[in-house]
Amino acid sequence: MPGQHWKTEGKMRKTKIVATLGPATADDDILARLIAAGVDVVRLNFSHGTHEGHAQSFARVKAEALRQKKHVAVFGDLCGPKIRTGDLKDGLFLSSGDEVVLVPEGHSGGIGITNEECFTDVQVGEPVMLDDGYLAFEVTRKERDKLICRVVTGGRLKSHKGVNFPSTTLSLCALTEKDREDAYFGLDLGLDFFALSFVQTPEDVMELKQICGRTGVIAKIERPVALTNLEGILSVADGIMVARGDLGVERGFEHVPAIQKRLIRESRLRAKPVITATQMLESMIQNPTPTRAEVSDVANAVLDGTSAVMLSAETAAGQHPIEAVKMMARIIDAVEGDSYFETVPLQFQAATTFTQAIANAAVSAITNLDVRLIAVFSQTGETARELAKFHPRVPVVALTSRLEVLACMSLEWGVVPLYCPALSTPAEMVQSCQSLLLENGLVRSGDRIAISMGFEVDGAGRTNTLKLHVIG
Template sequence: MRRYRRAKIVATVGPASSSPEMLKKLLEAGVDTFRLNFSHGTHDDHAKVHAAIRALEAEVARPIGILQDLQGPKIRVGTIRDGKLTLKAGEKIRFVLSGSDGDQMSIPLPHPEIFAAILPGHELLIDDGRVRVRVTGLGDDWIEAEMMVGGVISNRKGVNLPGTVLDLSPLTAKDRADLAYGLELGVDWVALSFVQKPGDMIEARGLIGDRAGLMAKIEKPAALDQIEDIIRLSDAVMVARGDLGVEIPHEFVPGRQKELVRACRLAVKPVIVATQMLDSMVTAPTPTRAEASDVATAIYDGADAVMLSAESATGSYPVEAVGMMDRIIKATEQHKLYRSIIEATRPGEEQTAPHAVAAAAADLAEAVHAPAIVAFTSSGTTPARIARKRPPMPIVAITPDAKVSRRLCLLWGAHSILSDDITTYEEMVQRATATARSEGFAKPVDTIVIVAGIPFAQAGTTNNLRVVQVGEG
């Protein structure tokens, strides 16, 4: 199950891909981490998929990551009389908190937190931005607005508020129940939807602890205003371009994507680029050229992973979509300009001993033409620090912790190995050379670089660097 690429693939599981047979095909095609979208499906559905992935993991004897994606607070209009309203630009409308008929001057919006936070001049985007209105006046339980972009408002359509920070927990009652269930199953990552502020991450962390990695989904403009603190409080980040692209202008999304990828690389946090990456492959066996270019751009940006959503969950060509993404990543990483672009976006060196050792390992491995860097880790930090440099050779990440080995399936360049703990320096060298050889990364004549923290099994102590010849062993 060795991958001949550095960036990882995340695939969403749904009706098109939930059978054990299809999960195996997707894994063989290139999936590194599976996403369970808790916006859809029952707990029983997700439990069956989780069990099938863990059975597959045992069969192939390789760690497989599982990401639980929570739905988050979805804001929607209520029920409209006759099911829908067709409105033109310039028309006046009114939203009301409760007790409405659902006509033009009493559109139900049953979310008191909106009425408490919204101000004149703020915008409401309805149905993924197809309808735009601007607030002109408000009271305790009503909002008057003018249609900026006309269209149809129908029952239960979603509402986005790009300029309004709501006093709203990112964890609904459904999310809390889903989270408890996911942690009980043993998911490796939990993705928090509609993060607005650092406090949202602190709230989620209080519930999750260290039982799973915490991932912030960036899809609100408010999150961009406090992004450094949000990244610092997360274990990973998802650039969720769907809702983000509704709430900020389309032309700003590519630049924001680059900023987020760079900020995460600087902070040593894995970052996923997601949404509509190969969207036409939901219904067609090949993507558009623009979609192929979009995936390649995320790879040139230095993203740790790229994600498939409907393409693998409900599409007609899930295996083909994974295979296509795998080929695009490989072709991009092998392109003659790739290394120069990655080097040009390298963040400055962190002024700490662990970061310096990791950076030196990457530079040393390149200088001696090592085919691999072997990193021993108890928390995943050592390989992450090495990956920050985006070295040209793979990082063989050896850990005794099954949870850590699965989380590393999201990290750029990491080939995750679950192995017994080591206790001595000699054992470290022997295990590193034997693993590099058995996993096909090195031959007896090769020289490899080994990075570890001493004392062993102590998190965060990247302090030891060793160059060894693999030998016959």
């Protein structure tokens, strides 16, 4: 907020941390400790909870962030057309070779599932995966509103578990009626952006963007068809999430690591943020420490160049939410602090706009000169994003008077958001920049910095100047 002295990390973490709220974070003290431990972005999962509960969570996060003088973004994760089993009471134990029947929820004569369109789309011989792939069926024949299946991998099937059709092109709309209601609610609430589940095409993203206007949309990549349409999806989405749960079920767990690297690379090439999610520290739902494999998983996502890593049930319903965030921060700090640390290098296309040209020049300056940081005046966040994609060795400080831009910058790799009132002349910009950086302990007298700004042009997002400046 205007006039506030905002806190910055003594050692600025470049990869951001996303935490999901839930019953484990319902206490105000837990939430305060969560933010203090290093959370940059908070996720409200609209698959659970009520509008009243989400409104209270949003208010609590923003109030606590203000108290701690931090910028914390809050986004709503829309459910999408997730197919689940119906109410199975105590569940069913299924053995390999058993014959089972799937029917639309509410129908008799089989296991109910929450979608009717799939009964037309699914073909004989195609697989059905349930409960995150722990159970597997094969469709052996079809009848009206029935799929008769053979159990390939058995186990106990419980109520409301996920159902996936990995080989089927489903005629599903990514935006359900519930999602529309949640989106309008979130807009009124003031959410910083949304995540859209089960995106298959660019049109899915555009449907939500027509509702959201300037509020950002993160496309969750969960289905194989989304990989086929990735270029189009990235061209319209404001970022993506590597949603490894359903993606692993639908594409095969063994393919997820390579897909993750591809998604991160393609997002960076387009200066779009990317969140890596699902089971990153899963064992910490119950245990106070993670497995070695989980630590390596988080570390490799950081090395891949992800913008952010996300905690789901670990903070929403786990027994050790604070420890999970602290562990995530420790892993990131250890990787980024290593003398050999470098994210995957990329070859970017030549600049085609003033903003891209200024970003290229700033990166060149810090490569060849002893520059402490890059300060960016930006009313849209575009210049900060263009700089972030290079993963420069020094922080990018985004200065803006727009609070919604400040919040969204909390998701960008290596970007430190700071409020700065709108200014009109280069001299005012330089002086205000220097004062803010000194007040926040980001620089000392004698430090060299690079400042990018725009003036004497029409409209926002028109950066056209790079200045090298010595703090004095």
